[in-house]
Amino acid sequence: MKKSLPALTLGVGLLATAAGAFAQEAAPVAAVVVEAVVQTAAPVAAAAQEVAKLDSGDTAWMLTSTMLVILMTIPGLALFYGGLVRSKNMLSVLAQVFTIFSLITVLWAIYGFSLTFGGEGKFYGDFSKLFLAGITPDTLSGMLPTIPEYVFVAFQSTFAAITVALIVGAFAERIKFSAVMIFSVLWFTFSYIPMAHMVWGGGLLAADGALDFAGGTVVHINAAVAGLVGAYMVGKRIGFGKEALPPHSLTLTMVGASLLWVGWFGFNAGSAGAANGGAGLAFINTILATGAAAVAWIVTESLHKGKASMLGAASGAVAGLVTITPAAGFVGPMGSIVMGLIAGPLCLWGVSGLKRMLKADDVCDVFGVHGVGGILGAILTGVFASQSLGGTGGLSPDTFAMGAQVWVQFKSVIVTMVWCGVVSYVCFKIADILVGLRVAEDAEREGLDITTHGESAYNR
Template identity: 45%
Template sequence: MVNTGDTAWILTSAALVLLMTPGLALFYGGMVRAKSVLNMMMMSFGALALITVLWVLYGYSVAFGDDVGAGLLGNPGEFFGLAGLMEDTTSEAGGLPSMAFVGFQAVFAIITVALISGAIADRAKFGSWMVFAGLWATVVYFPVAHWVFDFTLTGDDGVVTHTGGWIANNLAAIDFAGGTAVHINAGAAGLALALVLGKRRGFGREAMRPHNLPLVMLGAGLLWFGWFGFNAGSALAANNTAAVVWVNTLAATAAAILGWLLTEKLRDGHATSLGAASGAVAGLVAITPACSSVSPIGAIVLGIVAGVLCALAVGLKYRFGYDDSLDVVGVHLVGGLWGTLAIGFLATADAPAGVDGLFYGGGVDQLWRQAVGAVAVLVFSFVLTLVIGFVIQKTIGFRIAEEDEVTGIDNVVHAESAYDFASLGSSGSTAPLAGQARAEARNTERTLA
């Protein structure tokens, strides 16, 4: 029987997570230079459109179809086109219509792909990005979602009715809402793709400051707002677990902002708005896998450490020479790794997940499981992304020409500009245009004379 309260919460959570992708577009769009903002936002909206279609066709089936071998892949044809899921059936969550679960997981797939785009800002062909997005979702995200999110089910008689992925079931690593499947996955892919495309022109020599910090702050606020659906919605019910997760998400994010700002103040002498926005995202990333495993105090500790670690990690690109334009590696890979491993240290059996970490007398049993899961996803995503990116670069080309990068990718690729300064003085009158025409006529007369 359908639980209408839980269903309402999951559909609301799905809508919140969907809002995160436009929020990400604003966050990323404000961080780039003015000549690249539309392209940056289009990469998020392009992912939203493409991944939705692929999810309906076969993505959900690959991620949540019955396992076809060793916990690595769901059956691609089991729910092709979501066949058979429109009936009044309930999903593996129990009490939810199958399509509610389908929709909730769809928006996770969308945001994961969109996150990668921040690593290659200013320099990627939009068409090549769309090809990459489709290939990467198919061969990387959909299988990894099966590993992490698809749980084996048994009937009342003890007979297995559905076989899921290896990280969730065989390894028994905890990833409540996507530290591995979303953030480590996207962060590793961002690093690989940044290496394939190379550095932006002027990287390390020219200032590439955000062009619109209010846009960045607005995007961060929308991400934080939507993240409550991301994390608390992953309880798949309107229950105590969702409530605990909600509070932990709030606490860790707030603590991460403080950690990032303190690091900036001590290191640079200033606490910045960009730091506050980035610290919020770092905290959200880190608490994502651990939100059902830690206490509120543990969430604060986790968040403070995430803020400090990620604030320091964003500088690694200058030390090692890779151009991760908008710090996907420093925030999502590092934050995702910390949040995933932190479960092995900070988890308490008093939290909904019911597991003790090292600091609560649980030994290293959960820690090694977390480490194996994190490393497996990191390596899998990094290697396959390198291959996909290299093939695209050598065939249809991935990076725009250097002169186009100098001119600005918005004008060259999209034939648009985010800010039409030529129209600022116009009030609907044709007088300025007439004056310009008269001036041009006088110049022509003088030339002829």
């Protein structure tokens, strides 16, 4: 036993020496492996943190954009429409736009947001966010993960509100205020919400690949079809086609159009969802398409009538804004100019030749501008989004094909028009059954300001 101790001691010593040598050799390898793992994992962790982290710049821009869309509705849209009607109906239009904005923003928070962005159905979401359940000041948006969800809710509420308000210009000066309110609730629920979900909430048209950056189908075509249906169902104004029914204040209309243009930067550039290059592209396109359309409209008007009117310039600007809306973040600046140059003359025909063909008393030319411009913009988005024409290639640049995308855009237009046309008819019919659509003839002659609201826009 004593003789074995030196051998055992020697064996242990050799084992320890070998282990130490192995450790010295393995240490650099282990260090390299650990460093490689850390270097690989760091960007992943950083990316995950970036996605889930609130960005103050994005949040500030989306708050600003939300206020800009409110500006373009009240007072922008209200004054634009108010100037186009006769003075005895000025306040009635202001009251309708103002009240609709107030009503729809409340309904949006109660159930509109949930049904639009709360689920994955083809036509509707679900009730998972009814009454904004589960949303707190610290909750980040699932759609725009660098901003609070409350900000996204607020931003989208303004889109819903202005879409419903756009409709009233078509049947102004002869509809009951109560009928407007009933129609607004029904139409918001059964036309705006499903269209917004189908396009922006992952529904039917989104799955088909339809491109609508800021509301060509959801907002403009949707509202325009409803306005046209309403103009038919409410009927023509007394004296329409027999006596002059001119706008009472083109000054206010110009001010309203200017506020629309300013507010539209929130509408289009805000739809980028962040303070980034996409917002910059939408911003410059909103300037260029609008200017091109205004110039094209008054040039065409001058060639046709011999004079360029202020109303024509304002209407042309709105036509350009409408047309670029679905394309704002997908087309290049030169493409936006071409779209504006096409929109001006085409929408001029929409408020003149097409209006005569349709034989509708669309007071503020809702369909002629928003319908024609919206359809044109939706289809041309499929053309000018092409990289060969300076566009971004839409949502999938690697597989973008102009012909296929134009077909998808065309289908989205047809679905919007059919859905909205049917729903609008039913909603107007329900309002008619409940309270009647049209005011009495004496009330229409005296003016809705006095007979409906008991006040006047101007001292007499």
